[in-house]
Amino acid sequence: MNEVLNILGSIPWWGWIIIFLILVAIKDIFFSKEHIIKHNFPVVGHLRYFLERIGPELRQYIVASDREELPFNRNERGWIYASAKNENNYEGFGTNEDIYRTNYIFINNSMLAYKLEKDHPNSEHPYFIACAKVMGSFNKRQRPYRPASIINVSAMSFGSLSAKAVESLNEGCLLANAYHNTGEGGLSPYHRKGADVAFHFGTGYFGVRGNDGNFSLEKLIKLVQENPQIRMIEVKLSQGAKPGKGGVLPASKITKEIAAIRHVPMGKDVLSPPTHSAFNNIPEMVDFIEEIAEATGLPVGIKSAVGQLKQWEELASIMKKTNRGPDFITVDGGEGGTGAAPPSFADHVSLPFINAFTDVYKVFQKEEITERIVFIASGKLGFPAKAAMAFAMGADSINVAREAMMSIGCIQAQSCHNNTCPTGITTHNKWLQAGINVKDKAERVNFYFAKFKKELLEMTHACGYEHPSQFTMDDVDINLSDKNITMTLASTFAYHKTSVPFTSVQEHMDCPHLGGTFSKGKEVKTKEAETEDTSVYDTN
Template identity: 50%
Template sequence: MSPNWKRALPFLPVAGLAAYDLIQKRHAVLRNFPVVGHARYALEAIGPELRQYIVSGNDEERPFSRNQRRWIYASSKLQNNYFGFGADNDTEFTQGYPIIKHRTFSDIAPATQVNRGSKGDTVPAAKMLGGHRGRPGAFRPTSVVNVSAMSFGSLSAAAIEAINRGAAMAGAMHNTGEGGISEHHRHGADLVLQIGTSYFGCRDAQGRFELARLKDVVASGPVKAIEIKLSQGAKPGLGGLLPGAKVTEEIARIRGIEAGRDCASPSRHTEFDSTDSLLDWVELLAAETGVPVGIKSAVGNLDFWTELVELMDTTDRGVDFVTVDGGEGGTGAAPLIFSESVSLPFRLGFARVYEQFARAGIADHVVFIGSGKLGLPDNAVVAFALGCDMVNVAREVMMSIGCVQAQKCHTDKCPTGIATQDKWLAHGLDPLSKADRAANYLRTLRRDLLKVSEACGVAHPGLITTEDLDILNGHESATSLRQVYGYEAKWGLPNEFDAAEITSIMNGPC
């Protein structure tokens, strides 16, 4: 053997490892950063030991703690997602900590005896979407957990495809975000088409809304509902911006804009300028497309909500669903002041909106959807108790397909190929393998919600009440969730007919 070959021998294993990393499809980080990417997993493996002495606790990191991310990662991979040796949270001294109150006895059948439907663990919504107003396309969503709005453009084609395939496998709906429908959205999941202030995908050459185009898009399917985006938790009242680096030829074609240039969405719509004209537009879209139509908004000044409820109570117009987004910041990048200080956090914002509908006696007329870190079981349970009929998940489903909370979504340098249009980075994400993980996560979240529901003595998360949770006041006392938010008896629950129907569905024969 020549001296040159001898010198090369120590490097052959590294070269072999690099070649394997480049062709494997399970880990986007390794495909994008062969060999050196293994350091991330090595550090992750010894992370608890390192943090115990020199870094931070498992429940200290934000916006998602290491424990929360670990639960999502383990759930998506069907690994052990249990935690041993007690809680990391300081439950005795944390002000505002929610505690779920289990029941000793219950008439609810054990989970092993409950009919979970054709998809194994499908948990349908407690209300019909569009049913109250008799929309031709009214339906009962098959999942109480669905995918929130994240557009093609903000996310890569591979990420959109993986999430759509995963949602389809889990029987969940996939919200398109305001960027329109691409071919990557058409892998089996039912879609909620979001219409933003720039009317992407349903606008003319001058950027104005065009009804004919919207009807064509809806008819092309599988669009089950339309969501009008008024604002979102990441940047309420600000509008949006897709940097020019992310505006590829394909994205430009779908949105009807120019490639390579910053794509700005204004903060307000041009098709309506008041609550009254908004409802006129809602009824127009519903009449022309036949599908349920709702709105999405973060919660700030309540004047809009007061007027909306008054008009819905006194006229024959109304939205079919309301998606309330928490002001904690979400998948969209924004100035720090907007993500941290503009609009109310989810629990307070949602409670104030729900109260308006409940006091008017029309809460049963609307399907309520919550979003804003509700992809974690404890947060979701609080949302259902407050009156949510469904929850939407965004950052959590991103984590299920590999997001490591690098917080580089706005730079086009996402290391896992999720929030980027960089071809090299995006190629590391294999949609087929990641779709399985998205589906596993969605199913696991529903399973845990069912377990908690049964612990509370009810058959469905939508039947959990504000009396089933207490909010701790440090180590001194606790107050029921109902008292904290000023709810009256039976607020937050479906009416007796819907409650009986969903109980019958969940406790049907195996």
Template identity: 40%
Template sequence: MIEMFETATPVLEALSTLFVFAIGLFVLLIVIVFIFDISQRKNAVLRNYPVIGHFRGIFSSLGEFFRQYFFAMDREEMPFNRAEREWVHRAANNTDTTVAFGSSKNLTPVGTVIFANCPFPTLDEDATETRPIAIGEGFCQNPYTAKSLFNISGMSFGAISKPAVLALSNGARMAGCWYNTGEGGLSPYHLEGGGDIVFQIGTAKYGVRDLEGNLSDEKLIEIAEYEQVKMFEIKMSQGAKPGKGGILPGAKVTEQIAQIRGIDAGEDSISPNRHLDIASTDDLLNMINHVRKVTGKPTGFKSVIGATDWLDDFFKEINKRGEALAPDFITLDSGDGGTGAAPMPLLDNVGLTIKETLPLLVDKLEQYGLKNRIKVITSGKLITPSEVAWALCAGADFITSARGFMFSIGCIQALKCNKNTCPTGITTHNKRLQKGLDPDNKATKVANYVHNMNHAVEVIAHSCGVSEPRKLNRNHVRIVQNNGRSIPMNELYPSQHLGGTV
């Protein structure tokens, strides 16, 4: 026993010495921080409250975590609440999406959407499959017949990671939907998945630009030769930052991304706030027709609507030139959209939301007799079946989502998309963080999300008494008013054309 005590004594002494040394280092560190805090002149809190003032920053950064997991109710969070995210996660995992004991959604706020179920719903045996819609048929060499009403919106390789692109592109193939490349150009990972692709031409023309940054017909032809590339979309503006081009922080501009985009690695990728060669409605029509002529594929444009007068000028010009020269589609984004880095003033306060602009755009198309010629694609926080069904009622032909599909492959709304520190590996190029994202597993979840979304929208359509979702119209949805009562959408937005393409 004595020998054991004698043997342990040096170890205890060493541990004691180490403990005292650690305490000394800790005290020294506090002294250094104290001296630095009271000496600096940039931060008043730290100067007045040295050392303990640092806890303010720590608690502020932890606030997002505690609000998300402990304090926020299911329907409180922004930009997407827990109930919405959970529905997407369950749909992506192909698990039970039913809930019990009543709705947790408050159905009385102004603007709430309520679908008008009919007394005699459509029986399953009377239901019909959602019909594919041809885009550009009769107006370009290679029209595109799109099968799915729900598709993947623009997310650039660069803004999101290699495994995320692989998951989305493979999932698109499995689900039979399209995947929009975003403005970052066409990567090998978009092609590897084998799904249909919509190539987006951003204001910097990444992937189809010459050395001076101008649109290159040679590169357009090169992209169009890929059979998977079905359409071209000219991006005028996007929901995250209307009136400003794309922003990719330099930390996310790897050598490969720089090569695809035609820029320098490690430097911020800042696109112009508009196309330098599009300064009028005439220029826009000219660009659309040039791209369609060069590629032979359906071509349209994407925009957030704020000012509306230009739409009349645009549609009048189309009718003057002839509908053959019209865009094959218009992608309408919402002023509250966006997955990447964006200035808060633009994100919060610029651009009208889809709830206002979608009915307006559809009515304008109907007014000028162009609704059947120009297909309407819409995006912007439409990640659940009720939102997708509302868009169909308002007159959309297709719905796309970016953040919904991010949730489907594991996004936890950490709000780190612009930091290259995404904990789920979706929006980071950090190899260690990307390891957690298995493209094969996530591709299946993408496909599940699409299939379950389409099925759930069909359920809403059948409850309203129609045989398939695209037969939904404005008679089928009511909007709650400030007096607490709801009125049919067709009374708010009267139009001869009440719904999408039928």
């Protein structure tokens, strides 16, 4: 035994490396049945799988250009990160965008910008841009609601996001006077940090689910009564990432807390079916919406990706004839989606936002009922120019998901579905979550929203308007192909949006149904989120 130990002790460090590599080679050649590369190229074949695993990071930081990577390129992420950190988010030496590419948009500025007088509300509150419409006013809901911010956090559930991520977003929404959509995972303690809440549920009815797995109106009524911060209810029909498929929360991401909130068992994948059990057709869906609105007093709306238009036309016709139906409609673009989805769905099923929204808006405009509905736009719109385009098309506010995740530190690692998110945002691993400082991340959400609203408002004023709702389809041009190089949105999509009943920003601030901290008479003061305007300096 001593002789063996002496022999082993005499082996140099590089000798152990050689022995290790020989053992790996033997394993690869004789025991690797499922990987051809490892069998045919022992040892070095492992490099292929390692590079494949870190491929997104390699492309993100080394290979891809600033404007090349998807779903969000480096410049887009950089603008969000700089805004969220309250740093200089400007760029110098002109744009590096290909301004001649198809679908590139141009905002048509006015010769004379809108003049902001000293006594204007935005002089004192530069980050206040409320929704121009009141949810539930037409249908006379008991508790109508005007969102105090035109940018809000989209549906992302506790379960798909970690506890600290949800808490950071909610506290950030409180600072920014925005609302926070719960996603379909139910109302968690982390959604109860002060911000207005949009309670969202889908086909799994998590949070308002009976013992039989079906929708429970009694649970919803109780939830709304106990949580007055719930200001609107959203029924998810489908989402951009995987419309008509349903969702899966892997068993590995289900904790006891999540199981209790969702009313589901531990140790099993949680499945959301592709269809609702509470209704089977459009008339029944309208009845379902009205039943919820009557029982809770809140505005009720729907969220859906868009493809075929026949059922949208049926819904618009019913709403026209009966004066019943959703108070708001969230149109989700096919390019959106924070959750995991089969590539066939994520890449090909449902229309991208610009096509989806124009199709749906024209359906309701044909019935002359667009003024009854608050249109919420969703799908990579967390940038001021894209938001201006959405408002020109008829949107009344926008929801952001992945952009909000980036504001609290998401690095686009694209491992949301594996419970291995390196930033702790989409994992329930305690160690990975430990790096999230909730107070700091909440400030970053606030700064991102502040910078976004500041730039959007400046673009609005540059076009001669007081509020983004005043944008028209003639205010935005879009690059097409062939001979039609550039045309307005109105010419491209063949409609003009219905004029929004906007009066003034002051009227919005005086609205009794205004959400956010403004309605409570105790506005949270926003820390100055300005950067020095270096554009006036000549650096030549």
